[in-house]
Amino acid sequence: MFFMKYPTIKISGKGALVMFVCLLGGQKLLAQSSVPLTDLSFFQEPSSNWKLATGVQADLLQDEVLTTKDGNGILVNLPGKKGAKDLYTKSTYGDVDIELDYLVAKGSNSGIYLQGRYEIQLLDSWGVVNPKSGDNGGIYERWDDSKPDGQQGYDGHAPRQNASRAPGLWQHMKISFQAPRFDANGQKIANAKVIYVWLNGVLIQDNVELAGPTRGAMDSKETTAGPLRIQGDHGAVAFRNISITSYDKPHPELANLKYSVYKGGALTNPDYKTLKPESEGNSTILSSNQGKLSNDFLMRYTGTIKVTGAGEYVFKLSVPGGKGVFRINGADAVTADNRGEGKIQLTAGEHPFDIVYAKTVDWAKPALGLTVSGPGVREYLLSDANVSNNDPVDPILINATENTILRSFSDLPGGIRVTHGVNVGSPKLVHYTFDLDKGMIVQVWRGGFLDATPMWHDRGDGSSRVAGSVMYLGKPVPSIEKLSSEQAVWSPDTAGTWYKPKGYMLDNAGQPTFRYMVYGSMVNDASVVIDGGQGISRQITVQNPVDGLFVHVVTANNIEALGNGLYTVDDKSYYIRIDDAGGAKPILRDAGGKQELIIPIKQKLTYSIIF
Structure with a gap:
C-alpha cells in the first residue's frame, strides 16, 4: 500500500484510502488560500470583540487575560462582559482543509465550527492527562434536551492524546473535513467526516464520522456547504497564519x-x-x-x-x-x-x-x-484500494505508566543524531531526553512516550521516536562552560572542559539525577515534572566550582524577556522561567545570528522549561 514507512491504519474501500493518503502523505499539494488579516473584510459583520493586532501576550497567572500590540496580522477575540459574538466567514465551504496557529488565554474556551455546525474545541487544556471531547482538539458532543440530566450529551470524540501547550504559546492545528453527501432529492446519503486533526505535530483525530451537528451549531440543518465560524462569546483567543483549501471539484x-x-x-x-x-x-x-x-x-x-x-x-x-x-x-x-x-x-x-x-x-x-x-481536488486514489500492503509493521509503543527510562539514539532536526541519549518518561505525560555526551536536555514533550519500532523491529537501528508533541531545545552544546567574559563564545563540544559523564542515580520514585565532572567539579543534574504537568524543572548543583562557570540555558532564533525571570522562546513556542539563580543575573546575548540565554553559576541553579 502507499507510503509503507507509516503506521498501519485499518481502512476499507477506496474513499477510506484517500483519507489514509491525505493523512500520511505529509505534503501540501495545493496552493492554499491565506486569510488576509490586514482588516476584517474576510468575515461577516464582525462584532466589537474582534480586533487585529501585531502582537499578543497571555498571563500565566490570570484567567482570560490577553494583552495586544496595535497593528495587524493577528486576529484577536476579547469577549469582555457583554455583546460578544461569534465570527463567520463570508464564503462558504464544503470539503475543506484548514491550517492555522492559535493562542489561548489561561482558562479560555473557544472553538472552530466547520460549516458553522461541527465544532473542533479550542480550550486551555494544559496538563490534562485524560482529555475528553470538550478538551482542546476534541470534537464536541451532540446534545438532546429530551434525555435525563447527565445524559443529554453524546457522540463526542476526545483527542487521542493531549498535545496542548501552555496558555500564551502558539499552537498549530491542521483540520481536514469532508462535507455530508446528498442525493438528487436532497436526502443525506453520507455523514460528514473529520478526516483528521493534527495538533502541534500529533494526530489527535482520525477519520471520525459525524452523525449530525454538534452542540451549539448555528442550526440543525445539514447542507453541502456552510461558513467557517469561530466562537467568540466564551474566551480570549488569538489566531494567525490562517489558510483554507477548498475542494469543490469532482475527482479525475x-x-x-x-x-x-x-x-x-x-x-x-x-x-x-x-x-x-x-x-x-x-x-x-x-x-x-x-x-x-x-x-x-x-x-x-x-x-x-x-x-x-x-x-x-x-x-x-x-x-x-x-x-x-x-x-x-x-x-x-x-x-x-x-x-x-x-x-x-x-x-x-x-x-x-x-x-x-x-x-x-x-x-x-x-x-x-x-x-x-489538483485544483479543487483533494488527493484521491485512482488505483485499487485492496492491494497488498507489503506487511507494514505495527508500531512498538512504550507507555510511561510509571517513571520510565530508556536509552536510545535520538534524531533531532538538522540531521543531528544524539548517540548517548537517555529518555526519561513520566506518568504525568511529560517527558525529556538527556544527552550524556553534553550534559544537556535536548528535547521535551508531552503525550505519548516513545515509539521504539526503529530500535526493536527486525535488526533495528538503535533509535526511538517521540510519540507525543515535541519541543526541540536547539543544537546540543555543553551545559556548563568556563568563559573568560560574558561575551565569550560558547564552545560547541566538551573539548578542554575535562567533561566526564558519571551515569545517573535513581531516587525512590525512579527519577534520575545525572552526574558528570566538568573542570574538576562534580555536577548533579536533576529534572522533575512540574505539578500539573506544566513542564520540566531542572536543578543543577556544582560541588567546589571554579571561577567563571556559566550554564547554557537555551539558544534560539529569538528570546523575549517578559519580566520576573520569565522568557518566551522561538516566537512563543515555550517558556523558560528562572526560579533560583543564587543571586546571579541571567544574560541574554547575541550568538552567531541567534540569541542565547546563559547564567553564571556558583553552586546551584534551578530553572523550568514550561510548554
Whole structure:
C-alpha cells in the first residue's frame, strides 16, 4: 500500500484510502488560500470583540487575560462582559482543509465550527492527562434536551492524546473535513467526516464520522456547504497564519483501461507490437492484481484520464520492488524507483495516459498505486484500494505508566543524531531526553512516550521516536562552560572542559539525577515534572566550582524577556522561567545570528522549561 514507512491504519474501500493518503502523505499539494488579516473584510459583520493586532501576550497567572500590540496580522477575540459574538466567514465551504496557529488565554474556551455546525474545541487544556471531547482538539458532543440530566450529551470524540501547550504559546492545528453527501432529492446519503486533526505535530483525530451537528451549531440543518465560524462569546483567543483549501471539484476519472503483463521486469522501452504478453485484457480499475506473475514482470496500462478543471495536477506513483513511469499525452509525469511524485499542467477534458510497472525485487509484493490532486481536488486514489500492503509493521509503543527510562539514539532536526541519549518518561505525560555526551536536555514533550519500532523491529537501528508533541531545545552544546567574559563564545563540544559523564542515580520514585565532572567539579543534574504537568524543572548543583562557570540555558532564533525571570522562546513556542539563580543575573546575548540565554553559576541553579 502507499507510503509503507507509516503506521498501519485499518481502512476499507477506496474513499477510506484517500483519507489514509491525505493523512500520511505529509505534503501540501495545493496552493492554499491565506486569510488576509490586514482588516476584517474576510468575515461577516464582525462584532466589537474582534480586533487585529501585531502582537499578543497571555498571563500565566490570570484567567482570560490577553494583552495586544496595535497593528495587524493577528486576529484577536476579547469577549469582555457583554455583546460578544461569534465570527463567520463570508464564503462558504464544503470539503475543506484548514491550517492555522492559535493562542489561548489561561482558562479560555473557544472553538472552530466547520460549516458553522461541527465544532473542533479550542480550550486551555494544559496538563490534562485524560482529555475528553470538550478538551482542546476534541470534537464536541451532540446534545438532546429530551434525555435525563447527565445524559443529554453524546457522540463526542476526545483527542487521542493531549498535545496542548501552555496558555500564551502558539499552537498549530491542521483540520481536514469532508462535507455530508446528498442525493438528487436532497436526502443525506453520507455523514460528514473529520478526516483528521493534527495538533502541534500529533494526530489527535482520525477519520471520525459525524452523525449530525454538534452542540451549539448555528442550526440543525445539514447542507453541502456552510461558513467557517469561530466562537467568540466564551474566551480570549488569538489566531494567525490562517489558510483554507477548498475542494469543490469532482475527482479525475480513469476510463478505457487496458492492461498487458509481460515476463521480464528488466525490459526497457520494449516494442509492445512485437512483444507477446503473458496476459492482457480490459479492466475497470487500475490494479496490480492482473495476471499470475508475482515477480520479474512488466505491467502496462493504457487509458484516458478526465479532469474537469485546467491547472497543475500532482501525481504520486507507488511501484514496490521495482520501477515505473506514468505518462500523460506522451510526456513523463512521474518516474518512480519504488515511489515517485510529479507535477503536470493539464487542460480540462480527457487525456491519454500509459503507466508501466517493472518489478524485479522478489521480496516485495506487487502493489501498484496512483494518486492525484489538483485544483479543487483533494488527493484521491485512482488505483485499487485492496492491494497488498507489503506487511507494514505495527508500531512498538512504550507507555510511561510509571517513571520510565530508556536509552536510545535520538534524531533531532538538522540531521543531528544524539548517540548517548537517555529518555526519561513520566506518568504525568511529560517527558525529556538527556544527552550524556553534553550534559544537556535536548528535547521535551508531552503525550505519548516513545515509539521504539526503529530500535526493536527486525535488526533495528538503535533509535526511538517521540510519540507525543515535541519541543526541540536547539543544537546540543555543553551545559556548563568556563568563559573568560560574558561575551565569550560558547564552545560547541566538551573539548578542554575535562567533561566526564558519571551515569545517573535513581531516587525512590525512579527519577534520575545525572552526574558528570566538568573542570574538576562534580555536577548533579536533576529534572522533575512540574505539578500539573506544566513542564520540566531542572536543578543543577556544582560541588567546589571554579571561577567563571556559566550554564547554557537555551539558544534560539529569538528570546523575549517578559519580566520576573520569565522568557518566551522561538516566537512563543515555550517558556523558560528562572526560579533560583543564587543571586546571579541571567544574560541574554547575541550568538552567531541567534540569541542565547546563559547564567553564571556558583553552586546551584534551578530553572523550568514550561510548554
